[in-house]
Amino acid sequence: MANSTNKPVKIGLVGLGKIAVDQHIPAIRANPNLELVAGCSPHARPEGVVGYSDMQAMLAAHPEIEALAICTPPQVRHRIAKEALAAGRHVFLEKPPAATLGEAEALRDFAAERGVTLLASWHSRFAPAVGATRDWIAQRALKSIHVVWKENVRQWHPGQAWIFAPGGMGVFDPGINALSILTRIVGDTVVVKKADLHIPVNCDAPIEVGMDMVTEGGVPVRADFDFLQENLQTWSIFVEAEDGGKLALSMGGTILEIDGKPVMQEPEREYPGLYAHFHELIASGASDADFSPLRIVADAFMLGKRIAAPAYVE
Numbered sequence: 001m002a003n004s005t006n007k008p009v010k011i012g013l014v015g016l017g018k019i020a021v022d023q024h025i026p027a028i029r030a031n032p033n034l035e036l037v038a039g040c041s042p043h044a045r046p047e048g049v050v051g052y053s054d055m056q057a058m059l060a061a062h063p064e065i066e067a068l069a070i071c072t073p074p075q076v077r078h079r080i081a082k083e084a085l086a087a088g089r090h091v092f093l094e095k096p097p098a099a100t101l102g103e104a105e106a107l108r109d110f111a112a113e114r115g116v117t118l119l120a121s122w123h124s125r126f127a128p129a130v131g132a133t134r135d136w137i138a139q140r141a142l143k144s145i146h147v148v149w150k151e152n153v154r155q156w157h158p159g160q161a162w163i164f165a166p167g168g169m170g171v172f173d174p175g176i177n178a179l180s181i182l183t184r185i186v187g188d189t190v191v192v193k194k195a196d197l198h199i200p201v202n203c204d205a206p207i208e209v210g211m212d213m214v215t216e217g218g219v220p221v222r223a224d225f226d227f228l229q230e231n232l233q234t235w236s237i238f239v240e241a242e243d244g245g246k247l248a249l250s251m252g253g254t255i256l257e258i259d260g261k262p263v264m265q266e267p268e269r270e271y272p273g274l275y276a277h278f279h280e281l282i283a284s285g286a287s288d289a290d291f292s293p294l295r296i297v298a299d300a301f302m303l304g305k306r307i308a309a310p311a312y313v314e
């Protein structure tokens, strides 16, 4: 069901927490092809947004809403997205697209059946240096890849108890951003071979992960994720080519160095890019639902060794 008029697409937000306020609201407002109509959330009421306590109340008051962005924690995303698709609305899923692969695939099939757009968003893929990294890799045989994603959960996720609950994914919540870049820059399937999942004794999701993967072409990929990193925060991917070339993509994909020399440093503009993509998908009646980063996380949980870590206290 493409939007063939030139009028802005009317959007409703579901879940008005940190990411909705920091990124979705400003990105929608800055895009002339989109119009933020209202939002809903059990408690949060950001200033300047017409608010409701749940999605059905919002849609009853604003039947003109054509598309919904689901910015809740992942555990409730499938139920809400299914209701949104059933109501004939286009859907933008925050990452991760659902709590399980089964839920994500069911949403993709249901969106196709309903003839509406589904975007399984991966914001890190819109970081400025991701395209140049993909091009550099496409021209070379690779020797190895090392992903290092280390941040301080207390700094970036204060009060977000859902993150260590079942389905919250723990350190895979940021780590899946690295995996979304990895699966975009490597034009090959990446499979998990070994994963060490360090899970605090009072939590249900890992706080630290060390993972060995390999591309189907045989390139080893190591990933180290840590949620207790203090001081310097690291969101980097290091690639080594067979010809000796070295690439470093850092600060979440905003800085690119090749053979030790800086070649790109640009400000982060992920959400404006994501919303432009969502609008294009709606205008052309298409969907974009790639679950390969979620599959790697699912495989890590399936294959991983669980190691008890000290209790986590916020």
Ligand code: NAP
Pocket (backbone or CB within 6 Å): 014, 015, 016, 017, 018, 019, 020, 040, 041, 042, 043, 044, 054, 071, 072, 073, 074, 076, 080, 094, 095, 096, 123, 156, 160, 173
């Ligand atoms: P958050 O600050 O905890 O916000 C989540 C919001 O969802 C809360 O405001 C909560 O409501 C609301 N909510 C919970 N259940 C709901 C329901 N049934 N219906 C409607 N709203 C509901 O979390 P966040 O950091 O924004 O993260 C949300 C998602 O965005 C996660 O999947 C995360 O991975 C992703 N994300 C986060 C970041 C980041 O930097 N934080 C970056 C990119 C993507 P109330 O507060 O009203 O109770």
